[in-house]
Amino acid sequence: EAGVTQSPTHLIKTRGQQATLRCSPISGHTSVYWYQQALGLGLQFLLWYDEGEERNRGNFPPRFSGRQFPNYSSELNVNALELEDSALYLCASSYLQGSYNEQFFGPGTRLTVL
């Protein structure tokens, strides 16, 4: 069974540009989560999508946005890039069942903002 995949592996942008990151969940998983892992800041929750809807977002400005497609894949968009957006962006997927929520992570996209 294929795991969570993310593309691209690396992305280099300049300040003010827009970045688009993509994620394909494990087959059968309907939820996709995005996390930011910035140096020294640990792992912070960004966004959660389920069945095409945004269910929750973390404490990030509106220039961080995304969507989930009918095939459950997801896109994260970061507008007006700032230097501090440089980070590893991790996507995870899960299948909601009761109160148990095991998330499976992709390898991440390394975003560098120059």
Add this chain to the structure above:
Amino acid sequence: GNSVTQMEGPVTLSEEAFLTINCTYTATGYPSLFWYVQYPGEGLQLLLKATKADDKGSNKGFEATYRKETTSFHLEKGSVQVSDSAVYFCALSSGSARQLTFGSGTQLTVLP
């Protein structure tokens, strides 16, 4: 809100030493608890999990017991190997807030 406090690193051990990484949490309701591991240059891998009080999660020689009375989920391994060198994250998921709340991570280095 939810929070996870994790033992600060880095931790350096010799091969075959005993490992403990402390993790305590604050959560609403009855959280599920997880340990994830991140090897250099890679994403996160689920190491073990526990979904209710007194559950013991185990995998690859690692163990952690869900202690509701002390709100803890400490990670242990009896004999570490060089290949265990990685960053370890304690995390929880609680109630309708399905996202994971992570601790700050503990860098483990095992020397031969």
